[in-house]
Amino acid sequence: MSTIAIAGASGKLGGATLSALLAHNLIPASSIIALTSSHPGSSTFATLAATAPGLQVRHASFEDPASFEQALAGVDRFFLVSTPHVQLDYDRLVQEGDGDGKKKWVEVPDGEGRERHHRVAVDAAVKAGVRCICYSSLAFAYDPQRKAGKSTSKAGVMRAHLRTEAYLARLRDEGRLENVTVIREGLYAESWPLYLGYFAPDGADDRREVLLAGDGKVSWTAIRDLGIASAVVLTAPSGEFGNRLFYLSTRARTAKNLAEIAGLVGAARGREVGVRVVGRREHERYYVEERGLDAAAVRWWAGTYEALEEGECEVDDGMLEELLGRVGVKPEGVEEVVRRMVKG
Numbered sequence: 001m002s003t004i005a006i007a008g009a010s011g012k013l014g015g016a017t018l019s020a021l022l023a024h025n026l027i028p029a030s031s032i033i034a035l036t037s038s039h040p041g042s043s044t045f046a047t048l049a050a051t052a053p054g055l056q057v058r059h060a061s062f063e064d065p066a067s068f069e070q071a072l073a074g075v076d077r078f079f080l081v082s083t084p085h086v087q088l089d090y091d092r093l094v095q096e097g098d099g100d101g102k103k104k105w106v107e108v109p110d111g112e113g114r115e116r117h118h119r120v121a122v123d124a125a126v127k128a129g130v131r132c133i134c135y136s137s138l139a140f141a142y143d144p145q146r147k148a149g150k151s152t153s154k155a156g157v158m159r160a161h162l163r164t165e166a167y168l169a170r171l172r173d174e175g176r177l178e179n180v181t182v183i184r185e186g187l188y189a190e191s192w193p194l195y196l197g198y199f200a201p202d203g204a205d206d207r208r209e210v211l212l213a214g215d216g217k218v219s220w221t222a223i224r225d226l227g228i229a230s231a232v233v234l235t236a237p238s239g240e241f242g243n244r245l246f247y248l249s250t251r252a253r254t255a256k257n258l259a260e261i262a263g264l265v266g267a268a269r270g271r272e273v274g275v276r277v278v279g280r281r282e283h284e285r286y287y288v289e290e291r292g293l294d295a296a297a298v299r300w301w302a303g304t305y306e307a308l309e310e311g312e313c314e315v316d317d318g319m320l321e322e323l324l325g326r327v328g329v330k331p332e333g334v335e336e337v338v339r340r341m342v343k344g
């Protein structure tokens with residue numbers, strides 16, 4: 001039986017994948033290595049170790065290449081769940097050269113955004129002799145006309161993923177990795193508050209109208225389902241998903257835009273909530289000046305809405321349904337997720 005290591009095993013996606021591997025008996029616990037940046041003796045380490053008898057827990061930090069290399073020793077397949085440190089991606093406001101005191105935003109250079117963390121893990125995997133990497137990318141950059149993924153996106157959140165995908169493809173082409181699987185994981189159904197103007201689902205948010213830079217359909221996908229489908233991919237024969245890039249996402253026919261999500265939220269709270277599309281400049285001004293959010297973070301996030309308008313997240317792919325079907329599970333709809341999360 002192959003040994004599978006999971007980065008981010010204590011997090012939402014890595015944790016859902018770990019749970020699914022165990023709950024559906026896809027692989028013995030003794031063949032799983034849960035990676036964590038925490039150290040032995042910490043509560044995270046202990047919680048992971050208590051998940052199942054025989055499961056190994058190893059320390060590996062994106063900030064420490066040697067720790068990843070050690071942790072990946074003897075591993076056959078490595079599930080690289082992307083780093084959560086999104087602040088690495090934010091463009092920088094720098095002084096313009098002509099000395100008139102103006103500042104301008106410059107894009108984070110390739111290798112310095114979140115892809116820096118991913119390269120640490122990938123390079124360590126190559127050094128440790130891991131031949132198969134499965135990378136959790138994100139379900140933007142879908143081309144609804146071609147019904148396929150593309151390698152460009154309007155969304156800043158996708159930039160580090162595209163750069164990491166390209167890095168992995170390069171190492172595979174150079175023969176340094178045998179098998180690369182890229183999963184463009186569906187947008188979490190649970191992450192609708194972030195898209196809906198950082199809406200607070202706990203009842204504290206009294207906005208009746210949410211200002212947004214744009215709107216478009218999203219094939220929202222529950223984290224539980226992403227974990228199950230990712231677990232099925234990780235334990236399939238290596239020929240089935242090796243050297244492929246694909247989406248795990250609910251179907252386009254059930255996709256919902258943010259105005260529809262606002263409607264579901266309003267229905268669940270018994271108080272109407274709507275959406276007003278104001279364009280990118282006003283969106284950035286409003287969330288920075290009126291709601292006090294960090295300018296770099298808002299700017300980075302605002303491109304997301306242009307991507308939604310272009311249909312980048314209206315994914316029409318049956319892979320998720322098919323993989324869930326193999327273990328007898330049906331996808332959870334975003335309606336159920338919103339109802340579960342919203343409090344009046």
Ligand SMILES: NC(=O)c1ccc[n+]([C@@H]2O[C@H](COP(=O)([O-])OP(=O)(O)OC[C@H]3O[C@@H](n4cnc5c(N)ncnc54)[C@H](OP(=O)(O)O)[C@@H]3O)[C@@H](O)[C@H]2O)c1
Nearest residue numbers: 008010011012013036037038061062082083084186187188
């Ligand atoms: N598909 C989507 O819609 C969607 C939504 C949100 C986020 N994402 C992306 O998916 C990825 C995983 O998200 P998530 O929701 O599972 O995040 P999460 O719940 O915040 O988990 C992040 C994981 O990263 C680990 N981690 C933190 N710092 C680390 C470091 N320096 N070195 C190694 N590991 C480290 C944490 O584990 P330890 O503390 O144990 O190290 C934790 O398990 C992130 O890239 C996130 O941006 C996707």
